[in-house]
Amino acid sequence: MILPRLLPTLFLAVAGAAFAQATELPPVAAPAPAVVPTVTDNSAAAEPAPAPRRAAPAAQPKVKGKPKKKPAARDDDAPDDVLYGRRDDVLAFAAEVAQERGLDRAWVEAQLARARYQPAVARLVMPAPAGTAKNYAAYRARFLDPQRLRLGVQWWEAHAPELAEAQARWGVPPEMIAAILGIETYYGRMTGGFRVLDALATLSFDFPKGRSDRSGFYRGELRAYLVWCALENREADSVRGSFAGAIGWPQFMPGNLLRLAVDFDHDGRVDLASGGADVIGSVANYFASFGWQRDVPTTFPVLPPVDAQARAQLLAPDIVPTFTAAQMTALGAELPDAARAYAGPLALVELQNGDAAPTYVAGTGNFYVVTRYNWSAYYAMAVIDLAAALKREMGFNGAARQR
Numbered sequence: 246m247i248l249p250r251l252l253p254t255l256f257l258a259v260a261g262a263a264f265a266q267a268t269e270l271p272p273v274a275a276p277a278p279a280v281v282p283t284v285t286d287n288s289a290a291a292e293p294a295p296a297p298r299r300a301a302p303a304a305q306p307k308v309k310g311k312p313k314k315k316p317a318a319r320d321d322d323a324p325d326d327v328l329y330g331r332r333d334d335v336l337a338f339a340a341e342v343a344q345e346r347g348l349d350r351a352w353v354e355a356q357l358a359r360a361r362y363q364p365a366v367a368r369l370v371m372p373a374p375a376g377t378a379k380n381y382a383a384y385r386a387r388f389l390d391p392q393r394l395r396l397g398v399q400w401w402e403a404h405a406p407e408l409a410e411a412q413a414r415w416g417v418p419p420e421m422i423a424a425i426l427g428i429e430t431y432y433g434r435m436t437g438g439f440r441v442l443d444a445l446a447t448l449s450f451d452f453p454k455g456r457s458d459r460s461g462f463y464r465g466e467l468r469a470y471l472v473w474c475a476l477e478n479r480e481a482d483s484v485r486g487s488f489a490g491a492i493g494w495p496q497f498m499p500g501n502l503l504r505l506a507v508d509f510d511h512d513g514r515v516d517l518a519s520g521g522a523d524v525i526g527s528v529a530n531y532f533a534s535f536g537w538q539r540d541v542p543t544t545f546p547v548l549p550p551v552d553a554q555a556r557a558q559l560l561a562p563d564i565v566p567t568f569t570a571a572q573m574t575a576l577g578a579e580l581p582d583a584a585r586a587y588a589g590p591l592a593l594v595e596l597q598n599g600d601a602a603p604t605y606v607a608g609t610g611n612f613y614v615v616t617r618y619n620w621s622a623y624y625a626m627a628v629i630d631l632a633a634a635l636k637r638e639m640g641f642n643g644a645a646r647q648r
């Protein structure tokens with residue numbers, strides 16, 4: 246950690262206290278629901294994301310007595326224990342980005358100089374402690390709560406025309422889009438309280454030791470973020486998102502924001518902050534870009550082979566659809582007729598349930614597409630189960646429920 250030189254002892258003491266506290270308090274606002282990396286951050290561990298936390302409105306410690314340093318954009322009190330504006334590696338990055346992307350170097354440097362190291366970001370990017378038992382039943386229960394279902398139905402009813410339009414264009418059904426938004430951000434209620442600039446700078450330039458280094462990925466995202474800010478004429482410290490830098494209702498990482506976000510209402514700008522048409526089109530386009538197939542289910546029921554070796558063989562490719570239905574059944578798996586009529590490859594997906602028996606599904610290519618949003622079978626299955634629950638609530642024909 247690089248401490249600023251020449252700061253009064255008093256400030257160091259105060260900042261130190263704030264620093265220590267900041268590592269234990271929830272971030273400024275509610276963190277994005279857990280869903281750790283998302284489309285967002287495709288680094289995603291293949292681990293179940295932790296439950297969404299409703300952050301207590303913890304008062305952030307104010308750093309008072311801070312001498313005459315830049316006032317602007319000091320709205321969340323992180324200590325300036327790292328001054329990115331003075332670091333050689335950051336300046337080199339700024340020069341490189343400016344040259345590669347044709348941005349004004351002074352502007353890039355000025356934006357990066359406002360970035361601050363966020364200890365909470367470094368902490369949250371660490372994997373779950375080893376030995377945490379995977380438990381899909383518990384994971385599912387956290388994401389299929391009655392309030393989320395209620396909000397999902399309301400949102401779906403309010404956006405039925407745009408959802409139908411997106412389904413016509415990309416083939417992605419309304420319930421999948423509604424489920425993604427419910428799990429990612431609780432329908433826009435938990436889009437993340439970190440300054441995206443701080444999150445990406447922390448993970449780009451001070452990626453914590455102790456897990457595989459993904460700083461290269463985050464530097465790419467920071468580069469995309471700066472380009473997006475330049476295109477949108479935004480100050481880089483003006484946008485908030487998850488600890489991983491994911492933005493808006495669908496929690497798009499900046500690279501995906503640039504590549505895959507859609508101005509679906511054709512008003513000349515992409516708005517992922519308000520849960521309307523652009524969010525719908527962007528999620529659908531994201532799915533389509535990874536090969537979503539119209540009218541194909543995400544999973545079929547399956548009973549795995551009893552023979553341990555055959556089962557291991559089917560589980561080996563994990564979530565990657567690899568086996569035809571005929572190959573699966575030849576190895577002893579039981580599949581329903583609909584699955585046996587399905588021509589594409591399938592994956593035998595195992596979801597552990599703690600000490601109870603695992604859950605198995607046969608995942609299609611569309612199951613795999615959902616895992617591109619967050620590289621976790623647990624995440625994908627929670628989305629799929631929430632989608633099914635929402636669809637049931639709406640009535641099987643997609644018509645609004647009788648009230």
Ligand SMILES: [Ca+2]
Binds near residue numbers: 511513
């Ligand atoms: Ca728009």
